[in-house]
Amino acid sequence: MTFDAIGIAGSALTVHRKWLDAISDNIANVNTASRTSDTAFQARFIEATAGAGNTGVYVAGTQLGSAEGQLVYNPENPLADENGLVRMPDIDLSAQMSSLIMAQRGYEANAAVVDRAKTTYEAALQIGRS
Numbered sequence: 001m002t003f004d005a006i007g008i009a010g011s012a013l014t015v016h017r018k019w020l021d022a023i024s025d026n027i028a029n030v031n032t033a034s035r036t037s038d039t040a041f042q043a044r045f046i047e048a049t050a051g052a053g054n055t056g057v058y059v060a061g062t063q064l065g066s067a068e069g070q071l072v073y074n075p076e077n078p079l080a081d082e083n084g085l086v087r088m089p090d091i092d093l094s095a096q097m098s099s100l101i102m103a104q105r106g107y108e109a110n111a112a113v114v115d116r117a118k119t120t121y122e123a124a125l126q127i128g129r130s
Contacts, residue, residue: 004054005113005114005117006114006117006118006121007055007056008054008055008056008057009056009110009111009113009114009117010056010110010114011051011055011056011057011058012056012057012106012110013107013110013111013114014058014059015046015048015057015058015059016103016104016106016107016110017107018046018059019046019048019099019103019106020100020103020104020107022044022045022046022062023096023099023100023103024100025044026043026044026065026091026096027091027093027096027097027100029041029043029089029091030089030091030093030096031088032088032089033072033074033077033079033086033087033088034069034079034086034087034088035079035081035086035087036071036081036085036086036087037081038087039067039068039069039087040066040067040068040069040070040087040088040089040090041069041089041091042064042065042066042067042089043064043065043066043089043090043091043096044062044063044064044065045062045063045064045065046059046062047059047060047061047062047063048060065089065090065091066090068090069087069088069089069090070087070088070089070090071085071086071087071088072085072086072087072088073085074086
């Protein structure tokens with residue numbers, strides 16, 4: 001049972017880490033401009049799925065956000081077209097920050113589960129040695 005807890009929480013740690021990676025990439029590129037003839041930076045969204053039985057959770061895939069983005073008037077930008085427009089990603093920074101908090105707390109909770117399961121397992125070994 002303890003090994004199941006460590007394995008399940010460990011798989012969740014991996015999913016939360018990948019989620020955190022995607023969110024940080026999205027936040028880092030929120031102000032990435034591109035030419036109007038190009039596509040905008042596409043935000044990444046992680047899809048998770050439950051494993052069979054008690055095997056944990058896994059990354060099922062990654063969805064990409066809109067490549068269309070939004071046109072923004074910024075004539076000072078070197079990528080601006082003749083009308084002064086650039087294509088910006090369609091990323092909601094407040095939603096990304098909320099997701100960042102959720103992913104961070106999920107990661108911390110699963111790390112605590114791994115730590116408690118390890119402590120329990122070590123205590124069981126000590127009982128067996130006595």
